[in-house]
Amino acid sequence: MECKILILDLDGVLITTPPWKQDEMDSDNYSRFNSKCVQNLNQLLQQYPFEIWLSSTRRTVKTLEEFNTIFAHRNIVQTIQGFVPEYPNCKSRKEEIEQFIKENNIENFLILDDDKSLHSLNSNFKNHLVLTELTLGFNKEKLGESLEILND
Helix, strand or coil, X not given: CCCEEEEECCECCCECCCCXXXXXXXXXXXXXXXHXXXXXXXXXXXXXXXXXXXXXXXXXXXXXXXXXHHHHHCCCCCCEEEECCCCCCCCCHHHHHHHXXXXXXXXXXXXXXXXXXXXXXXXXXXXXXXXXXXXXXXXXXXXXXXXXXXXX
């Protein structure tokens, strides 16, 4: 089975704290992940071989090693391969993701994100997008959407 790229956001996907509340901290002093969203992510990762690339703005304040420790602490079954680069010419997450996909000639990918700017992705990319809701995250419905995209 061919390896796929998972472009993963954290806030609104695994972290579902409403914007008006301060994040709850886990025992490692990093934001608590929604355990149901983590279970759904693990279910997805167990069915498909992914390389995870973090697109979250949080990628700018921790190292890859730190994030992999955070993921391991939360029992996420897959490590993060890398970060979607911060491109100086990109003004939005949408532009960063498009440039990353084009620059690396990525054909098999899934985007998990809650960023509404992704509604305007190029249609070839938008067909690979699962847009979550900030306080619901990667719930069973979004897992189902992901599996539909991957099974097409």
